Amino acid sequence: MDKPHYEPPKQSAFGQLFDSLFLLVLVFAALFTPLYLKLAGGGKTDLALADTKTWEGLGQNAVQQAQWVKLGLTPETAAPMITSRFDYSFSMVELVITAVVVIGYFALLFAFSKREYREVLEERFGRK
Known part of the structure; x- marks a missing residue:
């Protein structure tokens, strides 16, 4: 007894394009909706340091200081980046x-x- 050869349903190029774009929109919506609704990420916390005007006050060693200087930053301009921490709770x-x-x-x-x-x-x- 011969079985008929299985032929999957055909889809037009427009249908494939529409399906692909629709799935892409759904993926972006699933990824960005929590961000817009403020459901993702705990935010940032700032460390309270007594001295933010010197590298030592920011807790930076000589190697770290050299890297900040290579980036063209001073202790005052680097302080917001050094003292800002992500909240991983x-x-x-x-x-x-x-x-x-x-x-x-x-x-x-x-x-x-x-x-x-x-x-x-x-x-x-x-x-x-």
């Missing part, structure tokens, strides 16, 4: 929720893919 609850969402998404993706993969194999080669 995070919430364990939010981390767990994110992990559950990502793992759930992939579990769902694999479940649907497995079903569709089996349907294609059955259509092409028949049941076991």
Whole structure:
């Protein structure tokens, strides 16, 4: 018994272009929405140093001082960069929720893919 040759559905060039651009827009939206809603990043904190007018007061050794000077900076102009620190704190609850969402998404993706993969194999080669 001959099985018909599987022919995947055809998509026009416009359809492929539209799908690609639509997915690109979705990726950018997924990446930038948290930034616009101020949900990403803990911000910055500034170190309070008593002396920001000298390299020693900023805690810079001779090698670091030389590199700052090569960049054309003085202690006063480099101070905002040296004293500014990113806040890397995070919430364990939010981390767990994110992990559950990502793992759930992939579990769902694999479940649907497995079903569709089996349907294609059955259509092409028949049941076991």
